[in-house]
Amino acid sequence: MRILLFGKNGQLGWELQRSLAPLGDIIALGTNDQPCADFTRPSDVAATVRALAPDVIVNAAAYTAVDKAESEPRAANVVNAVTPGVLAQAAAGLKAWLVHYSTDYVFDGQGVTPWREDDPVAPLNEYGHGKLAGEENIRTSGCRHLIFRTSWVYAARGGNFAKTMLKLAQERDALKVVDDQFGAPTGADLLADITAHALRSALARPELAGTYHVAPAGETTWHGYASHVIAQARRMGVPVKVTTDAIQAVTSHEFPTPARRPANSRLNTHKLRTAFGLHLPEWQAGVDRMLTEILLK
Numbered sequence: 001m002r003i004l005l006f007g008k009n010g011q012l013g014w015e016l017q018r019s020l021a022p023l024g025d026i027i028a029l030g031t032n033d034q035p036c037a038d039f040t041r042p043s044d045v046a047a048t049v050r051a052l053a054p055d056v057i058v059n060a061a062a063y064t065a066v067d068k069a070e071s072e073p074r075a076a077n078v079v080n081a082v083t084p085g086v087l088a089q090a091a092a093g094l095k096a097w098l099v100h101y102s103t104d105y106v107f108d109g110q111g112v113t114p115w116r117e118d119d120p121v122a123p124l125n126e127y128g129h130g131k132l133a134g135e136e137n138i139r140t141s142g143c144r145h146l147i148f149r150t151s152w153v154y155a156a157r158g159g160n161f162a163k164t165m166l167k168l169a170q171e172r173d174a175l176k177v178v179d180d181q182f183g184a185p186t187g188a189d190l191l192a193d194i195t196a197h198a199l200r201s202a203l204a205r206p207e208l209a210g211t212y213h214v215a216p217a218g219e220t221t222w223h224g225y226a227s228h229v230i231a232q233a234r235r236m237g238v239p240v241k242v243t244t245d246a247i248q249a250v251t252s253h254e255f256p257t258p259a260r261r262p263a264n265s266r267l268n269t270h271k272l273r274t275a276f277g278l279h280l281p282e283w284q285a286g287v288d289r290m291l292t293e294i295l296l297k
Helices: 011-019 042-052 073-094 126-141 161-171 188-204 222-235 270-276 283-295
Strands: 002-006 025-029 056-059 097-103 144-150 175-178 210-213 247-250
Touching: 002 011, 002 042, 011 025, 011 188, 042 073, 056 073, 056 188, 073 097, 073 126, 073 144, 097 126, 097 188, 126 144, 144 188, 161 175, 161 222, 161 283, 175 222, 188 270, 188 283, 210 270, 222 247, 222 283
Parallel strands: 002 025, 002 056, 056 097, 097 144, 144 210, 175 247
Antiparallel strands: none
């Protein structure tokens, strides 16, 4: 089986190169590679797909600058909506599978109930609108697909919220962290492993095609996430200046951003767990593993 992976240099793309390797031969491409994998050039990306004729296309490429998308909606839309749609059309023509990643930002963030796959969508920002349009373009193409919506993705490789909090905790005596947005930090390694497992199952049972929510068990806020990271670092012997009671919980109004963020990013994963027979670990387990990797290397 030939697998064409886009976005090889991102956090998720890096992990997918590992997790997908047992399933087939991987052709992994980044933005600057040849043949063209630049998602700002949809027709050229489609030509790449047709030339390579893969059995599976995995799209880990995306425009992820959420705030910048507010001032660059057209650029974000091309990468997150137009090119995924072109990929889907090419996949349909080849009778190939397409794996794509979306976001909790397709919802309006109201309430406290974890979002189901069939709940009404209503994005709050340009990034969410683009990702939703990408989903819809894939579905209308008629290609066999798996769309994974996820939240708060992190990895040991590259920058992330935990690394930022650790740096600040070693420099400052006090921190302010948002405590009115709820979700579950999702490791890129977990997302990649679930992708490989689900893809293998779907290849054998095409009726499993569709949209699924992926996130670890449990929930927290950004304040809870930061507090856990700093406490764990302290237990590991990392010199941390800020004390537990100096991590102040604040509302999102104290940190205004160009793009509105949903308050409720909780995702209901029942459909995923039932369809693919999966157990999802608590979010703390993945974060602790990531901290061990970056702090003890």
